[in-house]
Amino acid sequence: MFCAAATRSAFAHARFRLSEPKVTSPGGTADQVVAEAGRYLRDLEDLVLRIAGATGQPRSRVEDDLSTGRVLSAQEAVEYGLISSITSR
Numbered sequence: 001m002f003c004a005a006a007t008r009s010a011f012a013h014a015r016f017r018l019s020e021p022k023v024t025s026p027g028g029t030a031d032q033v034v035a036e037a038g039r040y041l042r043d044l045e046d047l048v049l050r051i052a053g054a055t056g057q058p059r060s061r062v063e064d065d066l067s068t069g070r071v072l073s074a075q076e077a078v079e080y081g082l083i084s085s086i087t088s089r
Helices: 030-055 059-068 074-080
Strands: 009-011 015-017 071-073 085-087
16 A cells, blocks of 8 residues: 555656455355455455545545546645655656
8 A cells, every 4th residue: 555654755657546456256155255245345444544544635535536446647646645745766
C-alpha cells in the first residue's frame, strides 16, 4: 500500500490507479463463500479507512474512487493527498 509511508513522492510521469482488491472466485460450500465474502468486505473497509486517513479524503470519495478505478496523475495525486511531492530524480 503506497499510503503507508509518512512522506511519499513520485516522478512527474507517474500514474496512480485507485482500485478495489481483486476478487477471486470462491469455491466450496455456501458457508465458505459467505466467509470469504465477509473477509473481502473487511479488507475493503480497512483499505478505504487507511487511504482516507492517509490522504484526508472523505470516506465516501475514497469508496467511489476505488469502485470506479480512478487514475491520478502525479499532480492530481498531490492534490488528493496520496503523495506529498513530485521529484525530478
